[in-house]
Amino acid sequence: MTSEVKPPMKRFQCMACGNIIEVPYGMPKPLQCPRCGAPHHMIHRVDRGRGRRGWGRGRGRGGGGPPWAEKSSGE
């Protein structure tokens, strides 16, 4: 009983500005960030399936944030 109303979307995040870009399945990864114009290598896939493991369990380190969130110091 899943009420699927909207089509599945792939989610990407721009590592430069943090913008979330949603792209429907079947569409290619965006070539650049529509917000800041960062090139494609700055855009990473962020939908579930990958970071799922560490998120639920590894809480207590920072605040339960996604891995890319705590990696913003330094560069």
Ligand SMILES: [Zn+2]
């Ligand atoms: Zn951007």
